[in-house]
Amino acid sequence: MMEKLASALMMCGIVNAALYEGVISTSHGQVQGHPAFNSTPNGNLTNWKDITVWKGIPFAASTAGENRWKAPKPAGRWNGTLDAKNYGDICPSTSSNSEYTISENCLNLNIWTSATSTKQKRPVVMWSYPAYSTAADALFDGAGMADAGVVYVNYNYRTGALGWLAHPELSQERFNTVGFNSSGNYGMLDQFAALKWIHDNIEAFGGDPNRITVMGQSAGSAATQHILNSPLTKGLIVGAIIESGVRDPHDPLCETLAENYRNLTFALNQGLDYLADKNTSSIANARKLDYTTFVDSDFPPTSSSWTFTATLDHYALPDTYENTLRKGAANDVPIITGNTRDESGATYGLNITIAEYFADLNETYSGQWVDKFLELYPGNNASQASESENQQFTDRSIIGTWIWAQKWKQAAKSPIYTYIWDHAPPGQSQGAYHESEINYVLNNLYGTDSPWTDEDYEIAATMNSYWVNFIKTGNPNGQGLTRWDKSNSKEITQRLGDGFGPVPLALANRVKLMEEWLLTQPVW
Known part of the structure; x- marks a missing residue:
């Protein structure tokens, strides 16, 4: 009886204990976390015994089949308790490491915190990784941040053709759903969806949904800049850390480095040529093909001639960088x-x-x-x-x-x-x-x-x-x-x-x- 009472009190945030000692409830179901360390780590961590990590929590539904090249849909509810011990599947990429499981059911995230109560409302940071990476990469482990009192979250998002393809049929779909005659930027919409999931659920992990900072490096810095700029994320963040990203919008390097984008005309024409190259005549047919059809090499000497990157769609990406600076970003933080x-x-x-x-x-x-x-x-x-x-x-x-x-x-x-x-x-x-x-x-x-x-x-x-x-x-x-x-x-x-x-x-x-x-x- 006393064990049940203690468990109930812990769920309410009354008992102070590492959060891996209990089960956390999210909007999609319950999750069980695990200790981040089983022994003392090297370095200067002082709260390592309290650090809990949850891995592979879905923040959106699978992007396969009819969900391919669509804005991410909410994750479904799961029955029972999700054992969040292992990283989830990673999104298809030309550089995907064979040690990971790859699939289009890859929109998942990982959370680290040393909070000992779900009521602590600690500041939160969302990390966006650089190109050719994954949230499971040891370089992006969040226990060091958690040790210092921050709730740290990283996540996966779509890349390549699966994340950035624009096409007239896709533009018509978007116009029918949200009233914007443009397409592309599905990977960017994944990034926004992860942020919104964090905002809606992070309080259960000891975080404060009103104190979210976004952070990333290289391609992840571009993600951070897009979150900063986009009206689709207005009011969701209180700060931004952009590592190896922004530069004067007059710099020609803006065309080739992490923050690069293409105009909609280029992206739409490329989309038509791309499907023709894949011997498919429509988006409906393309959604029936195996995802590997759309994983193209980015590495020489076999690199493809396709340029899959952000598109100036005036929806997720609202304006040019110069105009956004001049007019003001959606988030003044x-x-x-x-x-x-x-x-x-x-x-x-x-x-x-x-x-x-x-x-x-x-x-x-x-x-x-x-x-x-x-x-x-x-x-x-x-x-x-x-x-x-x-x-x-x-x-x-x-x-x-x-x-x-x-x-x-x-x-x-x-x-x-x-x-x-x-x-x-x-x-x-x-x-x-x-x-x-x-x-x-x-x-x-x-x-x-x-x-x-x-x-x-x-x-x-x-x-x-x-x-x-x-x-x-x-x-x-x-x-x-x-x-x-x-x-x-x-x-x-x-x-x-x-x-x-x-x-x-x-x-x-x-x-x-x-x-x-x-x-x-x-x-x-």
């Missing part, structure tokens, strides 16, 4: 955004010839701009040419992000914080590469086998503190941390990694040159 030193064209340890450097400059800048860039980024020998090649791309990222921040502030009241990450994790030769900050901000060094040092654990503790403070308050600053000022008209950003504190964007004449060149480029 605090933002952290920045880059790593060795990404977006910058390659650590680069070794090129003077001729190769000149050729790259002519391809990138052309005309009168080549001499202007060569004056400030000289290449008088191979070593200098290699250094200049990298530096102009690093500067371009830092300056472009700062320009984006200045444009954001014109229509927004909320603060924005920018950074440059420059720490190279041990055991590799790519420097402060794309994705290299993730282990540190999530404080999950315990989950990977890199040869971490005491310095790495210290950096992770600092990085995680900045991120957690922001998730909790909208401001990254806190006790014991080097102050991080919000972005303003001063040409500075925050250095994170091998040092912490404000640093100039670049040499003043380089900032001026980059700004002038960007203004001559077409706008996104």
Whole structure:
């Protein structure tokens, strides 16, 4: 009798105990969580014994068959208690790892928390992963965030043709359902659906539905930016962390990097050609084919010529990036955004010839701009040419992000914080590469086998503190941390990694040159 009473009290949030000791009720059924650790993890986690993880919880129905290329539908109710011990299926992708089960029934999420009561209403963060990844990747484990008092959620979403195909028939379907004559962005709608599920259910996991921050890196930063911008998510978030994503909408890299999109005309024409290439004449027929028909290689030398990415549909993606900045995003919330030193064209340890450097400059800048860039980024020998090649791309990222921040502030009241990450994790030769900050901000060094040092654990503790403070308050600053000022008209950003504190964007004449060149480029 006493055991039943204790269980009942725990379900009501009265008894303080790790949440894996009880069953959680969601809008679709009950779920049983599990301890995140069975023994002490490496690193600086202090509440690890209380951390519960739930894996593979459906947030939407299967996307197979008649649900293919449709907005995600609500998950059905399940009978009994879902044992959330293992990751769910992952969405089809050209890079899908064979260790995972792949299917179109892949819209599921995972939750970590150290809450000991369902009534604690802790701040929540939703993580969107980068391209060629999955929510089951150890790099995105959320126990480090949970240890610091944040309810952390990651999730799967559709990619490739299955996530982004546009087609006239699909546009007609959307017009019939929501009144918008456009299509594509089904992966984006998955991202929105995950956010809405979290908003509706996270309180049962000790989270506060009114304190959700969205966060992601690379393609996940694009997801975060779309959530920030879209009227379909208005009012659902209180903050956004955009890692290796935004840049001045005049930058040509907007066409090829994570935040790229295509106009509707391009997407519709491609959709017609794509189905013809698959020897199917209609969406109805295409929905009857095995999903593997629509998984196309993204990797050379066998990569396809198809471009499946976000579409400017004026529904999920409401406007161009430039217009959204000028008019104001749907969600005016605090933002952290920045880059790593060795990404977006910058390659650590680069070794090129003077001729190769000149050729790259002519391809990138052309005309009168080549001499202007060569004056400030000289290449008088191979070593200098290699250094200049990298530096102009690093500067371009830092300056472009700062320009984006200045444009954001014109229509927004909320603060924005920018950074440059420059720490190279041990055991590799790519420097402060794309994705290299993730282990540190999530404080999950315990989950990977890199040869971490005491310095790495210290950096992770600092990085995680900045991120957690922001998730909790909208401001990254806190006790014991080097102050991080919000972005303003001063040409500075925050250095994170091998040092912490404000640093100039670049040499003043380089900032001026980059700004002038960007203004001559077409706008996104």
